[in-house]
Amino acid sequence: MQEADPARIAVTDLACRRGDRVLFANLSLRLAPGEAVQVAGRNGIGKSSLLRIVAGLAPAFAGSVRVDGPVGLLDERPALDPALPLGRALAFWGGIDGAAAPTHLERLGLAGLLDVPVRYLSTGQKKRAALARLLGQGAPVWLLDEPLNGLDGHAVELVEALAAEHCAGGGVALVASHQPFRLANMRALQLSDFAA
Amino acid sequence: MSGRIVLALLRRDLARLLLGGKGGGALLPVLFFLSVAMLYPFAVGPDAPLLARTGGGVIWVAALLAAILPLDRLVEPDIELGLFDQWALRGISEELVIAVRVLAHWLSFGPPLMLAALPAAALLGLEGATLRTVEIGLLAGTPGLAALGVTVAALTSGLRGGAALSGLLVIPMAVPVLIFGAGSLGTGGESGLALTAAASLVLIAIAPFAGGAAVRAGRG
Numbered sequence: 361m362q363e364a365d366p367a368r369i370a371v372t373d374l375a376c377r378r379g380d381r382v383l384f385a386n387l388s389l390r391l392a393p394g395e396a397v398q399v400a401g402r403n404g405i406g407k408s409s410l411l412r413i414v415a416g417l418a419p420a421f422a423g424s425v426r427v428d429g430p431v432g433l434l435d436e437r438p439a440l441d442p443a444l445p446l447g448r449a450l451a452f453w454g455g456i457d458g459a460a461a462p463t464h465l466e467r468l469g470l471a472g473l474l475d476v477p478v479r480y481l482s483t484g485q486k487k488r489a490a491l492a493r494l495l496g497q498g499a500p501v502w503l504l505d506e507p508l509n510g511l512d513g514h515a516v517e518l519v520e521a522l523a524a525e526h527c528a529g530g531g532v533a534l535v536a537s538h539q540p541f542r543l544a545n546m547r548a549l550q551l552s553d554f555a556a
Numbered sequence: 557m558s559g560r561i562v563l564a565l566l567r568r569d570l571a572r573l574l575l576g577g578k579g580g581g582a583l584l585p586v587l588f589f590l591s592v593a594m595l596y597p598f599a600v601g602p603d604a605p606l607l608a609r610t611g612g613g614v615i616w617v618a619a620l621l622a623a624i625l626p627l628d629r630l631v632e633p634d635i636e637l638g639l640f641d642q643w644a645l646r647g648i649s650e651e652l653v654i655a656v657r658v659l660a661h662w663l664s665f666g667p668p669l670m671l672a673a674l675p676a677a678a679l680l681g682l683e684g685a686t687l688r689t690v691e692i693g694l695l696a697g698t699p700g701l702a703a704l705g706v707t708v709a710a711l712t713s714g715l716r717g718g719a720a721l722s723g724l725l726v727i728p729m730a731v732p733v734l735i736f737g738a739g740s741l742g743t744g745g746e747s748g749l750a751l752t753a754a755a756s757l758v759l760i761a762i763a764p765f766a767g768g769a770a771v772r773a774g775r776g
Contacts (some may be wrong), residue, residue, distance in 0.1 A: 417641050417775060431645050437638030441568075456646065484579035497646075 365395040367429035367500035367532045369414060369456060374423035374556070376409045382421065383409060384554040394532040396523065398541050401551035407536035408435070409429030409502045410551070429532075434507055438490035440478045446489055448473030450496065459496045467518065468492050483510035491519065502526055502533040508541065561648055562656055573626065584665045585622035586672045592618035593676035604681050611680030612690050612741040618676070619669050619694060620730050623701040627726070628719035630661060630709035631771065640771055650768035654706060657738030658763050662702035670694050686741060689749070693737040696749055700733045700756030701726075703763035710767035714774045733759075 366370035368391060371529050383406035391397055399407045412418040414425055415433050440449035453459075465471045468488045468511060473481065487510050494502070502523070508516050520542050523533050527543070575581045596614050597607055629655075634640055643653055670691055677687040708725045712718035732755040740748025 415641075415645060418646060430647075433645055435638065435641075437636075437641075439642045441572075441637070452564060452568055453642075455567075455647070458560060468589040486627075493642075499645075507664065510675055 365428055366530060368427070369532055369534060370426040370522035371426050373412075373527055374413065374425060375421040376406050376413060376418075377421035378406070378409060378483065382556040384506065384551055385422070385556040386441070387423070387551075387554040391532040391534065393530045393532060395534065396527050396528050396543050397549050398443045398543075398546055399514065399534065399549050400526060400538065403538070405555065407551060408505050409483055409540075410535050411435075411505050411534060416504055418427060427501055428552040429500040430497070431501045431503060432494045432497045433483060434490055434494050435505040436509070437467060438478070438486045439493065440486075440489055440527045443477060445475050445477055446481065447469065449478050450474075450489065450492055451515075453493050454496055457497050459498065460517060464495050464522075469515075484512060484515060488512055491522065494513040495522070500531045504534075504535045504537070506539075507535065508537055508539050558652075560725055562652070565648075565656045566660055567655060570663060572629070573660050573664035575596050578756050579751045581698075582668045583667050585625045588625060589622040589669055589672050590642070590676060592621070597679065607680050608682055611677065611682045613738045614680065614736055615673055615676055615682075615690055616693070616697075616738040618674075619698065620701060620727070620734055622669060623665055623698070623705055623727055623730075624723045626665070627705050627709045630657060630706050631767070632709065632713035635713050635771065635774065641775075648709045650771045651764040654710060654767035654771070655764040657767075658699075658703045658706045658760065661706055662699050666694070666698035666702060669698060692749055693740055693752055696753035697737040697756055698735045699732055700759040700766045701757040703756070704729055704733075705766045707759070709761045709769070710731060710770040713771070716732070724731055 369389065371387060371389040374387040376383045385409070389397065401407055411433070413420050414427060415431055416425070416427070437523060440446070442453070444448075444452075465474070467493055470485070470488055470492055473485060476488065478489065487507070504523070507519050511519065521537070523543055527533055544549060566678040566749070573581065576583065593615065596611075600606060634637070640650060640653065672688055673694060677690065682719070704726055708722045708729070712725065715721060733752055736748050736751035736755060738754065
């Protein structure tokens with residue numbers, strides 16, 4: 361997006377272990393600028409673990425991960441203070457990320473909810489609020505963990521459109537989802553192919 | 557860049573810990589502290605010399621227990637909300653977050669307790685010189701208690717019964733601060749206060765690294 365360096369993800373011979381079970385092994389993956397990959401597979405196969413390893417939040421059991429560019433992660437936790445009104449909860453991340461006023465609020469349908477405490481938001485509204493946080497971060501590398509959970513049809517199309525714009529701007533997106541995610545030129549990665 | 561981040565973190569921490577919202581902020585520990593100072597004369601009887609002799613120690617015990625009250629709100633909620641993960645993605649180290657939190661935690665109970673020690677000293681009939689030693693001792697000791705509280709809160713986050721456990725863990729580790737802080741009342745000397753400050757400094761120096769490592773180790 362606004363970063364000068366092109367965003368890339370390079371995963372080489374990655375293996376992931378949870379407890380004493382190896383979830384997947386020998387996984388290699390390359391994302392060049394503008395590319396998107398959907399990680400698919402049944403529950404518990406290691407989609408979220410893969411994203412957390414790529415984000416650098418969990419250690420790899422074997423192999424290496426290289427990510428160029430700041431990383432934005434969207435998972436099931438919106439990381440917004442439940443007691444604060446949405447506007448102030450987003451403003452905290454605006455302060456951290458050095459962003460001006462949050463953008464895309466109208467488009468995400470959040471403009472009328474800024475005075476509502478985060479804990480009163482519905483599941484879908486929280487997910488859209490987390491998207492606003494992700495967009496405000498302006499990171500060229502997107503890791504989306506089940507981004508469509510709890511969203512209605514209209515919001516699903518919106519997320520797909522936002523991801524398309526992100527990739528068109530040179531960003532990369534790694535999407536873990538068991539639901540169909542419609543995005544032009546998106547490759548699919550069946551994690552069961554790498555199950556150990 | 558990092559100055560802006562420290563400011564944003566400190567503002568959020570103070571809004572949560574000092575002003576409080578639902579948790580009651582700084583008010584709850586202060587009321588707890590004052591109620592101990594109020595109950596003590598009822599329990600031991602109106603013996604003015606005894607109260608004046610032991611009152612300083614009671615203030616110290618009450619301060620230590622009041623510092624334990626907000627422990628479960630210090631670190632665990634932010635881990636559960638995914639805030640630490642989001643900070644890590646932005647290159648904000650756990651050490652920095654913990655250091656800022658120690659400062660915010662101290663600001664939210666140290667100065668309020670020092671203020672509350674004035675009416676508490678009146679309730680216990682402390683003399684001016686004793687009160688002065690108590691106040692200087694609290695100034696030297698409460699930063700250490702804050703650092704210890706945040707460290708233990710980070711260590712016990714994610715554990716079942718973490719809140720009760722952290723209270724039990726803080727008490728033995730706070731003993732040095734308590735011994736030197738309350739001990740300076742008996743001798744009335746600077747050496748006790750200096751040792752209180754030294755124990756505090758050690759705890760403050762350890763807190764960001766121990767707390768940060770604990771948060772990272774707790775990540776699945």
